Amino acid sequence: MSNQIEKVEIPGKFGYGTMSLTWTSNPQAEEKSIETIKFITSHPEFGVKLINLGEFYGPNDSNLKLFEKFLKSNDPNLNESLVVSIKGGLDVSTLRPDGSKENISKSIENVVSYIPKENRPKLIYEIARVDKTVPYEDTIGYIKEYVEKGIIDGISLSEVGKESIAKAIKVAPISCVELELSLFSQELIDNGLLAYLSEQQIPIIAYSPLCRGILTDSTVENSDTFLTKIPETDFKHHLDKFKPEIFKQNLIPLKKLYDFAHNVKNTSLESLALSWILKLSGQKNFRGIEKVTRILPIPSGSTPKRIESNFGNIVELTDEDLDEIEQILKENPVKGFRYNEQLEGTLFQ
Template identity: 35%
Template sequence: MITICNTPVGSTGYGLLGFTWRPHQTPDEQAFAAMKKAIEKGAICWNSGEFYGTPDPTLGLQLLHRYFKKYPEDASKVILSIKGCVDMSNLRALGSPADVRKSVDNTLRILDGVKKIDIFECARVDPRTPIEETIGALAECVREGKIGGIGLSESGAATIRRAHAVHPIAAVEIEYSLWATEIRTNGVASVCAELNIPIVAYSPLGKGFLTGEIKSPEDLPENDFRRRFSRFQPENFKINIELVNRVEGLAKKKGCTPAQLAMEWVRYQSGRDGMPDLLPIPGATTAGRVEENCQEVGLTEEEYSELEGIIGSNQIVGGRYFEAAESLLFA
């Protein structure tokens, strides 16, 4: 059982990630069907950002506004987490009290009352502002009723501890998947377990890589920003694809998709062996993909061990992002 903002989420509670790196806007009819399916399947923790979407930087929030305006009865069913406080022109994290308030108020303006913000988090830690000041400003927003709770994103263990001392942290959003396991060795998972903070595992499918549907860098659309990421560069891709090939082999033997197997690996660890509760938030733009992601296929101890063996014997080369963005991870 996971509790986020005093709302319990059972073992079937998945997140629906905002459409963060899609090269084009998903038509409302298709997006709304996916969102409806998510609620039907218990995927009620939705994650978006003030800066998500193309070409309009508020596309993600505007989509949410349109959805909840059309379906106001769904607003109370969803736990909405919003990231903000980033200058997208230079990828600069903005954590000053003034910037925090500006971002929260802008988000509220766009949502225009159709849905409350259950969790608000700065997308990255501002190295120029003490985390105590950033969280202090967000705590004021909680007391004023502007947001329900405070989250952290891509924060290091020491930062999580310092932030939690100022105000209880509802969740820590961090990348976690078969090809991104750093939280198990850098203290993030252990401090979250100690403080009873759930981890929202974003990109549990490796930004689409672990689905097995991307066989070469050329499979990515020309304007897809994953083409800039180190792990998707041709020289690294040809090494990293071996992990996917082996996961595909196990998935075929099990009778499920690689994506389902990758998701099950995350869920299997939730609350076990010193790990905190884990809430995977895969991205989806179609109802069919939501259904696939929410289908639990189960995992035996032997299958889990085999996946761990695949991780241990396959080197992943390249960073999760590009160089400028890497410096803001685990801050």
């Protein structure tokens, strides 16, 4: 047992998001997903050590069950080298956050039941959203108890604003904060959150770095059919950027970024989008920030081929490239909320 709480150090430049493996209308066979996780965690060039999971990523703990099978089939020594960030703490029936002691305990105990005790990865736990009915510092305190017992290794935060982060860091060291960031979703830069986290030097785990698949070559090259090929039951249909009129407007900056990626940087749009985030990570003197904190994008990808497409063509961007990209988006502003008007109040809490 240990009561010494420290931040969990996260190695590498990237993480890997697993939501698309299980929280989808038609998940692929488990064997294929396990093969993909093995591929991304062991690749000699861009292998990642941070895996992002969700207790609610699919019905009946399917995301946790998949990861359990991966760990059992993987080299135990490789398992020990991994860091796993797991979101939980939601009422699964309503997907509303429940930060009560009872629910946090139930959630953490459920999560760790799927992780073998021997040769296990480092475990970072986060409540997926802020429960406004429970003081946030109390919720973080409940999670802290499990770190002190050695059941988990660290604490992360998700979809938080400055006020919640300030409350959390008074309770315990925070290993990272998971927030949305992409070329098409730069709110955390504009609202001062990037500056605040950079002051604290708390790493950011950047989810949806390809804006849920919009920032890809395929989207531009198949823009006429992109929306119609999304399954009817897909959550994307509720998001602003996937509404036909907004998507049509956003095609203007999207095509300009595509042209910049191919004609100036000789790479794909998805690689440009990820390279942009990696360029921001640790950047000095960026929009008044002396030194930007570490930012680790967590793109997904359900097959080795998609993984290679997303991770395999990262390019070095110059300060001039950053300026040019910023100018494209300044002249052609991106339209639409990150989610939609109804859900806007649940973000950056």
